[in-house]
Amino acid sequence: MKENVFIVHHSEIIRKGLSLILQEYFKMEITQLSSAKDLSSFSAISGSTLILILEAQADLNTKAIDLLKKNNDVYLVGFYGETSEEHFDKIFDYQLNHYSSAIQIQKLIQVIRQSGSKSKNSLQDNGELTTREKDVIKLIALGLSNKEIADKLFISIHTVISHRKNITEKLGIKSISGLTVYAIMNNLLDIQDINPEELI
Amino acid sequence: MELFRKEDKMSSLITRNYNLLPVINRFGIRLGFKEKTIAEVCQEKKIDTDFFLAIVNTYTDESYFPEAEFLSFSPVLLIDYLKNTHKYYINYVLPKIERLLNQVLQSCPENCSSLKMINTFYQKYKTELLLHLKLEDEKVFPYIINLYENKTLSAEGSFIEVIENEHTNVEVKLSDLENLIIRHLSPNYEDNAMNEFLTALLQFENDLNDHARIEDHILITQVIEFEKELKK
Structure with missing residues (x-):
């Protein structure tokens, strides 16, 4: 505070x-x-x-x-x-x-x-993303909605939202485009997976 | 931090908070104050002293928030100032930041793809910021000026609530950009070049936050009050 x-x-x-x-x-x-x-x-x-x-x-x-x-x-x-x-x-x-x-x-x-x-x-975290959080980040970067991510990973929307919250807290990145850049920089995603026009 | 008052020396303003340098420039005030007080300089330059103080105090103290009833000056005055600030961003700050970013890019020896991603992200941020400034210059400010001139509410509704939301979006991107560089980018660049770029970016963020605070706290507060009166 x-x-x-x-x-x-x-x-x-x-x-x-x-x-x-x-x-x-x-x-x-x-x-x-x-x-x-x-x-x-x-x-x-x-x-x-x-x-x-x-x-x-x-x-x-x-x-x-x-x-x-x-x-x-x-x-x-x-x-x-x-x-x-x-x-x-x-x-x-x-x-x-x-x-x-x-x-x-x-x-x-x-x-x-x-x-x-x-x-x-x-605020106490070790900063490392879990495997699940990495899955979620990948799908966010590909432009999927919370609902689509939930369906794809067989989890509830509520869980997706809670993953997103944790990701943002750990990385200090909030925007979808910021997360996309992070995903590419850390090889979670190949730049070719994304339409460069929509990239950000 | 103590609030500035009209009997303070203009020179003390700068020695106490040098971030105010571009701010006073936007009022057309330049260095070489001699022993003149804030009130004297304002009078010379035909600037409303209360208005000037409200602005510099907002820049100096984060929690300073003048109540609408204390604000004797017209929002039209404020809009002139805000437009000047926009010009300063567009014509000076953004080109400077971009030049510094280019130097960082050029300092990267090889495997510069991550740095290029940062550049793309910055370009995206810049586009969004320019759009936002344009929206204010071309839609929001004319709406407010019209409101005060004609004293009638527009049939299309108010433009006011849009701004605050927009501010948050633009702020989020800038903070993301900084975190990407500070926390996540592997340092494949010349340090001095990056330091200069990052310093300029952080300084810009401060200035922008103060600017947004003036819009959110002073301008919008005043206009909402005025709209309420008109609805009566």
């Missing part, structure tokens, strides 16, 4: 300072905004882990935050001006202040890391 960090604070010193501290640990894009108003311009982000570090006493633009929450995992960090622990807002998941120590900021970083690590174990 993609991670986005926003630092929203009207003080440039704080924005840049916080961003520097975070970037010592992470190689990630950090967007710095001077006002929460500008958050509205990012409401189309979806499927991301968002960490919003917001100036606690300022206007929060809850409308934009609610929009972001619809399509993302949003973590709100309140950034306070003082150390007094009287009035922490419930809206925030975490808090920092001007005097937060490196350890406290590291804790925040851990949160960011944990939220990002969830999705990382989904």
Whole structure:
């Protein structure tokens, strides 16, 4: 999952300072905004882990935050001006202040890391195509439809689709023409089997 | 990345993101800014500053997405810019990429059939991309301009939904091309020639993605809103 960090604070010193501290640990894009108003311009982000570090006493633009929450995992960090622990807002998941120590900021970083690590174990493959997948690729390259491939290999359409999905994941190639080029480059198919006009 | 603001120096724009060089050129802005701010240069060149900022920020921050209500400029302005971008692709970028690809082909000593397949695939990609640009230039943009001039919906229906789908198709082919080269092609070529070609291709992909984002997020959003209003 993609991670986005926003630092929203009207003080440039704080924005840049916080961003520097975070970037010592992470190689990630950090967007710095001077006002929460500008958050509205990012409401189309979806499927991301968002960490919003917001100036606690300022206007929060809850409308934009609610929009972001619809399509993302949003973590709100309140950034306070003082150390007094009287009035922490419930809206925030975490808090920092001007005097937060490196350890406290590291804790925040851990949160960011944990939220990002969830999705990382989904991609594991040895990259090699199975014999069946090679059969399927050949027939795709010859221009057969899913139904025709299913009939030819005596398997269900559902299985054909699942083979195609695996092939695309392993090779990083989606288009029929791209798969055709792959098939020829790897001698799964002879160039003469294909009409060069239709080739691609 | 911090968003650009109108009081920032124009020179800082380039030092912070040199990918914006061709972008400012498309606005008719050239180097040698001295100490002028973005607003000052825009004023001099009679460019709508908000419009300029929306564009450079879209190029700079992937997730930047100005809301329709904040967009004070006319889509017709945007179309001029997009057309300029198309010209830049057709007249400069694509010929350059093709020249670099030819150098790769020439650097292949023997058994170059795989490389030739890559070339065929590239040609196919290029044809599709040109068709797509042509569709936008000749059908979609005139449709939008007409919509804003006459303020009536066309009887033939909207051209708008077509574009997003088209973008995905063209993007898929380019990413396939890159994966074929990076992951699957045996390196039977001179490395520097291939590096130059691939770098140009990857850079083009970035530019194209930003371009598509401007169309999808700014232009289409605006037009769909406008169509909705007209339907009322």
